[in-house]
Amino acid sequence: EVQLEEFGGGSVQAGGSLRLSCRASGLTSDALDIGWYRVNPRCELISYIGTDDTTYYADSVKGRFTISRDNAENTLYLQMNSLKPEDTAKYYCAADISLRPHGRSWPCAPGHWGRGTQVTVSS
Numbered sequence: 001e002v003q004l005e006e007f008g009g010g011s012v013q014a015g016g017s018l019r020l021s022c023r024a025s026g027l028t029s030d031a032l033d034i035g036w037y038r039v040n041p042r043c044e045l046i047s048y049i050g051t052d053d054t055t056y057y058a059d060s061v062k063g064r065f066t067i068s069r070d071n072a073e074n075t076l077y078l079q080m081n082s083l084k085p086e087d088t089a090k091y092y093c094a095a096d097i098s099l100r101p102h103g104r105s106w107p108c109a110p111g112h113w114g115r116g117t118q119v120t121v122s123s
Contacts, residue, residue: 002026002112004093009117016083016121022076022093022114032112033099035067036078039116040089043108047078048099056100061087083121090116 008020024034035048035056046058047067055067066079076093094110105111 002032002095004095004112004114006091006093006114006117009091009119011120011122012083014084014121014123017079017081018083018119019080020078020091020093020117020119022078024074024076024093024095027074027095032095032097034069034076034093034095035099036076037092037094037108037110037113038087038089038119039092039108044089045099045101045107046091048094049076050100080119083119085121085123088119088121090118092116 003025005023006020012018033048033050036046038044038046046061047065048056049067049069064082069076093114095112096105096110098104099110
């Protein structure tokens, strides 16, 4: 069973940074795309790493957020810099056979979700 657990949310002022972590278990290392959604309340796929190690970023976060993973630790990260009030949302780690835009999990239906972590950015 795939289990995803997020860490690292919190409150920060605009322009600040946060790093989210997602601890994954039950994943075969290269079998699923893994990434991040946010809900505010609109659901948005913001970034993922594909099974071929390609990365995707939504235009809304491109250049500010960086996704990475540590396979040895089964952990996914999202470094968020230059945060804006509109980044305020609940952030969810997610995994699926495909997270690609307009794919099987589009727009907001990945097969596996974490419980989410709140990020609040004040102006």
